[in-house]
Amino acid sequence: MQIAFVVARLNALPLRHKLLACAISLAAATGCLALTPWLPHAYASSAWLAFDATAGAQAGGKSATALAESILSDDALGSVARQLNLFPKDSTNRQADRLRSHLAIASQPASKLRVTWSDAEPAQAKAVTDAVANLLASWVSPTSAGLEASDSDPLAPAKTATAAAASQSAPQTENAQTAQEIAQLSARHQTLLSEEGQLLAQLDVADHRLEELETEQHRLAGIVQQAKTERQAQITARQPLETKLVAAKKNLDDMRARYTEAYPDMQTAKDRIAELETQVAALPAVKPLPEADQARLDAVAKEIGQTRSERTPMLQRLEDDQTLDKTLRDRLEVLELPASPAAQGVAPTASQRPHGKHRRRVQSAGTVARARSASVGTKPPLAHTFRPGRSPFQILDHAGAAQPIEFMRSLLPWLALAAGLLTGILYLAFALWWFRVVQGVAALEKFVPDEVAYIGAIPRMVR
Amino acid sequence: MTTQLLMPERRLSLDIPTGRGLRKVVEVSSKNIHPALVFAGDTLLPAAAHYQEVADNLIRGDWWNPRRVFVTSPAAGDGKTCTAFNLAWALSSRNQSVLLLELNFARPQFRTVLGDLRIWHGIECALRGSTKPADCVFSMEACGLNVCAVRDATPFSHLKQPLLRLHAFLDWCSERHDWLILDCPSVLSREWNHWHRENASPALMVVREQQSTLVDTRKASKILGENLKGLLLNDSVANITAQ
Numbered sequence A: 001m002q003i004a005f006v007v008a009r010l011n012a013l014p015l016r017h018k019l020l021a022c023a024i025s026l027a028a029a030t031g032c033l034a035l036t037p038w039l040p041h042a043y044a045s046s047a048w049l050a051f052d053a054t055a056g057a058q059a060g061g062k063s064a065t066a067l068a069e070s071i072l073s074d075d076a077l078g079s080v081a082r083q084l085n086l087f088p089k090d091s092t093n094r095q096a097d098r099l100r101s102h103l104a105i106a107s108q109p110a111s112k113l114r115v116t117w118s119d120a121e122p123a124q125a126k127a128v129t130d131a132v133a134n135l136l137a138s139w140v141s142p143t144s145a146g147l148e149a150s151d152s153d154p155l156a157p158a159k160t161a162t163a164a165a166a167s168q169s170a171p172q173t174e175n176a177q178t179a180q181e182i183a184q185l186s187a188r189h190q191t192l193l194s195e196e197g198q199l200l201a202q203l204d205v206a207d208h209r210l211e212e213l214e215t216e217q218h219r220l221a222g223i224v225q226q227a228k229t230e231r232q233a234q235i236t237a238r239q240p241l242e243t244k245l246v247a248a249k250k251n252l253d254d255m256r257a258r259y260t261e262a263y264p265d266m267q268t269a270k271d272r273i274a275e276l277e278t279q280v281a282a283l284p285a286v287k288p289l290p291e292a293d294q295a296r297l298d299a300v301a302k303e304i305g306q307t308r309s310e311r312t313p314m315l316q317r318l319e320d321d322q323t324l325d326k327t328l329r330d331r332l333e334v335l336e337l338p339a340s341p342a343a344q345g346v347a348p349t350a351s352q353r354p355h356g357k358h359r360r361r362v363q364s365a366g367t368v369a370r371a372r373s374a375s376v377g378t379k380p381p382l383a384h385t386f387r388p389g390r391s392p393f394q395i396l397d398h399a400g401a402a403q404p405i406e407f408m409r410s411l412l413p414w415l416a417l418a419a420g421l422l423t424g425i426l427y428l429a430f431a432l433w434w435f436r437v438v439q440g441v442a443a444l445e446k447f448v449p450d451e452v453a454y455i456g457a458i459p460r461m462v463r
Numbered sequence B: 001m002t003t004q005l006l007m008p009e010r011r012l013s014l015d016i017p018t019g020r021g022l023r024k025v026v027e028v029s030s031k032n033i034h035p036a037l038v039f040a041g042d043t044l045l046p047a048a049a050h051y052q053e054v055a056d057n058l059i060r061g062d063w064w065n066p067r068r069v070f071v072t073s074p075a076a077g078d079g080k081t082c083t084a085f086n087l088a089w090a091l092s093s094r095n096q097s098v099l100l101l102e103l104n105f106a107r108p109q110f111r112t113v114l115g116d117l118r119i120w121h122g123i124e125c126a127l128r129g130s131t132k133p134a135d136c137v138f139s140m141e142a143c144g145l146n147v148c149a150v151r152d153a154t155p156f157s158h159l160k161q162p163l164l165r166l167h168a169f170l171d172w173c174s175e176r177h178d179w180l181i182l183d184c185p186s187v188l189s190r191e192w193n194h195w196h197r198e199n200a201s202p203a204l205m206v207v208r209e210q211q212s213t214l215v216d217t218r219k220a221s222k223i224l225g226e227n228l229k230g231l232l233l234n235d236s237v238a239n240i241t242a243q
Helices: A002-012 A015-034 A053-060 A064-071 A074-083 A092-102 A122-137 A156-167 A171-258 A264-282 A291-339 A359-375 A407-434 A441-445 B046-060 B080-092 B123-128 B160-164 B166-176 B193-199 B214-227 B237-242
Strands: A043-051 A103-106 A112-119 A393-397 A454-459 B011-019 B022-029 B068-072 B098-102 B138-140 B145-148 B179-183 B203-208 B228-236
Touching: A002 A407, A015 A407, A043 A122, A053 A064, A064 A103, A064 A112, A064 A122, A074 A092, A074 A122, A074 A171, A092 A103, A092 A112, A112 A122, A122 A171, A122 A393, A171 A264, A171 A291, A441 A454, A441 B228, A454 B046, B046 B080, B068 B080, B068 B193, B068 B214, B080 B098, B080 B145, B080 B179, B080 B203, B098 B166, B123 B160, B123 B166, B160 B166, B166 B179, B193 B214, B203 B214, B214 B228
Parallel strands: A454 B228, B068 B179, B068 B203, B098 B145, B098 B179, B203 B228
Antiparallel strands: A043 A112, A043 A393, A103 A112, B011 B022, B011 B138, B138 B145
16 A cells, blocks of 8 residues: 555656656766776785695694784884885884785685785785785794893803803713703894894895886886987987088178178078078977986986995895804804704705795705704604794795786676665655645644634545 | 446536627536536535535635635646536535636636537636626526636736736626635646735635645645635545545
C-alpha cells in the first residue's frame, strides 16, 4: 500500500522536478568522474627476501614479519628517508612514520618476505624498496653475550683482559680470562658488523642516486652540447654575409662623401646592400642557448657533488670499520686458535652470500663471524646454528619496475554512478516530502486562517 | 464503470437563449454529462447528501454574505467545476434561486462537462457588451439551475476591459438570484493571482485529497487571505472509511 502510494506520488510529481533530479544525478556523477585526473597516481614496487626461520628464531624467536618490523626501527627508516631525500621537511621520527605508512611487509610463505613500497613516483618506489631490502639483508643479530665495549677504544677491554691474563699464573684462570676476552671482542665485533651493514645500505642508496644523477647529467650535457653546436654552425654561416654587409655599408658611406644620390654607383651600392640584407634575413635565426637545460645541468652537477661529498665520509667510516674489523679478527684468531682447533667455519653457500657492489667487504666480515662463532668452545656449533654477522634475510629478487596501482581508479566509475543515483534519489525524496499531499481534514486545520468559517469534506464517489 | 452505466439513461432539457429574446430547448443525454455531476446520476449517492449538507451550512450561516461563493482551488484538477455544479444543484434543491457562473475564461469547462453543449452567447459576450446579460444565462429545467458559461476560451490579456464590467454584471445577477456560485480559475495561476486577492470574496477553496499538495494549499490560502471563508476537501477517503 505504502509502496503503491509512493509510486503514485512519484508519478504525480511535477515533471520539472523529475528532470531536475536527473540533472542533479548527472552532475554528481560527472563531478565524481571529473575528479579522476586529479587522483594521485600510485606505484608499488616489491622485493623478495628469503628468510632463514632457524636463524630468525635464534635472533629473537620471531616471525619474519615481526623480525623485519623490529629491524626497521625509526632510526633505520629515518636514515633511509634522509638518504633518499624523502619527506625532507619532517623530523626523523615523522620521516620514519611516513615511510612506514607506505611500506608493506608480508611473509607468505613463511620462508619468504615481500617488501612493498608505494609512491607517486615509480623510480622512487623502486629505490626505497631496494634500500629497505638491503637494510634487512645487511642486518646482523646482536650477540647473545650482550657485553658492551668502549666506544673510544674498542680493543681496550680486550687489552685489559689480556694484561690481566698475563699476570695470572694459574692456567684455569687464564682460560677463563681468555674466554671472557673473546666474548667481549665478539660483542664489539657484532656492533661493528651492524654498523657496517647500515653503512653499506646507506652507500647503496647513495650509489643508486648517483647513478640516476649521472645518467641525467649525461643526457642533459648531450642536449646542451648539441644546442651549442647548432648555434655555432648558424653563427658561422651568417658571418661572411654580415662581413660583406658591413663592408658594403662602409663603401656606401664613402661614396656619399664624393657623389650625389643620383650617381649610378650609389644606386648599385644600395642595391648590393639590399641584396645582402635579404640574404641575411633569409638565414635561420640564431637559436638561443638552452638556459633551462643548462640550469638543470648545473643543479644536477651540484647535487652530484653534494651526494659524493656525503658519500666520502661514509666510505671513510667503512674503511675505518674494516680496519678495526681486521684488528679484531686478528686478535680473535690469536686468542681462539689454541683454544679451538675447529675454528675453521664452513664457507657460506651461494644464497647466503651478500649482494651488491660491497660484497667483498661483507664477506670479510662474514669470515670473522664464522671464526668467532666456531671459537666459543663451550658447546659445538649445530648444523643450523644462527651465526651472528649474517642476516636471516637474503635478497631473492631486487625491486622490479614499479607497477601502477589502479584500484581506486577502476572503482571510481562505480562510485560516480552510486553518487549520482544517491543524489537523485535524495532529491526525489526531498521533493516528495516538500510536495506531500493533503490527507484528511486534520491536515488542513493546521494552517487555515481563523477567518475560515467552514471546513467540510465530500467523499469519493464509489462507482 | 461509471454511474451512467448503472443508472438508466435520462435526458435533461436545457432552455438556452438564442438572442433577441428567443430561446431554444435542447435535450442532453445524461450519458454525455460528466459522471461527477450528481444531478445527472443518482442523487441518492453519499456525495449528493454531503453537498446538500454543505448547502444547508451555507444557507444557515450568516457569515456567507453576500450570497456569492467564489469556488476556487490551489491548482488545476482539484475538482472546482464539478464541486461548483454540485453545490449549485444542492442549493437549488433547497428551493434557492441559484446562478452558476463560469469565470475560468482561459480554460472553460462547463460546456465540456455538459457533453460539449452548444450555446449561442457566453458570459464573455455579456461582459464585452455584445449581448444582453439575460441572453447568456441558460437554465436546466430538471434541477432548476441557471448557468452562465463561457462560450469561447479567451486569454487573460483580452479580458482587461471585460473584467471591469464584471462587478456590474454580478450585481445584475445578484438582483435576480438568491445565490451566485462562481467557478474561478486556480488561485496559483499567475494571471489570476492578483484578481483573487482583490475580488474573490467570499471564497470556497476546493482541495482534492491525496492530490493537492500541502505547500500549494498553504500558499493559496495565504493569497486569498481574509477572502477565504470555507474549505472543502474533495474525494475524501476518510469519509468512505467511516461509512
